[in-house]
Amino acid sequence: MIPLVAVAHGSRDPRSAATVRALVRRIAAPGLDVRVSFLDLSAPLVTDVLRDLVRAGHREAVVVPLLLGSAFHARVDLPALVAEVPELRVTIADVLGADLEGVAFDRLAAVADVSDPGLGVVLAAVGSSRPAANEAVAALARRWQSRHGFRAVAAFASAAKPDVPAAIAKLRARGARRIAVASWFLAPGLLPDRIAEQARAADPSVVLAGPLADDPRVAELVLARYTTALAAARRSA
The missing domain is CATH 3.40.50.1400 (Rossmann fold)
Known part of the structure; x- marks a missing residue:
């Protein structure tokens, strides 16, 4: 299967990255390679994860932004970072949003x-x-x-x-x-x-009220975003 790269914003607060990692561990489908990454401030960076996939022989990936809004990070930062790894055909899924x-x-x-x-x-x-x-x-x-x-x-x-x-x-x-x-x-x-x-x-x-990531529906939505983006990529191939 095409790898799923979940990318969060990143934070200087270690609780944030720990929560994101726990969320990504809950994303499960048979045979699916799921990887966690960040735009900034936390490791591994999304560019490093994409380059690791290239070194492992992958030619494609689906990146799912763990973002709630379609703002600068989703519209500008993420596409620019993906473009730094041209060896990999990357499909960027929709943000999680509403x-x-x-x-x-x-x-x-x-x-x-x-x-x-x-x-x-x-x-x-x-x-x-x-x-x-x-x-x-x-x-x-x-x-x-x-x-x-x-x-x-x-x-x-x-x-x-x-x-x-x-x-x-x-x-x-x-x-x-x-x-x-x-x-x-x-x-x-x-x-x-x-x-x-x-x-x-x-x-x-x-x-x-508490933040959202540890609700099981969040992991389910990430997987749904991956599936939708992968289907769109197949149609356009």
Whole structure:
């Protein structure tokens, strides 16, 4: 089978890489060679993994980005890194994105009463310089609000507004009596920690949902992205 190379962003926080490695270990299909890699800050880098595949005699690979948004890393960084290994025919799968909405909502429901009309939810994400990526998170928050009846707004750890304190203030102004922070992060790390610190400083009673990667549905989605990308590559060959 064509190898699956899962690529995460990477982090200076070792918890992040450990979580990604655990996720990749859960991706299983008979005979499938699954490898973990990172764009930056953690090892092995995706370019090193692709070169290892070339040395092992592989001619093709499917790279699945372990990313929640189609922002700079997915649209620019990853294709540029893949292009550094021209000896390998690489198909890049879609990001994980909104297909993990159910996982994020279930994490929220594990810490907050989502039927509470007084609930205000901050959907916290990393933030991007690309407005469309931020709008995708904001649209998810609006969808939750429409479907479930609680107040919900997006907030970002960097590169975009509002930040978490501003989002909490907005929810309070709209009548929210209890605040929960939902996670749009795969793994723990420095930015999720920043989100948590800001949320607790703004409201000591806030409850915080956990990141998503250890839910079995994430590994299933990675495998589904691989299968879809591989089929597309076969059609175009």
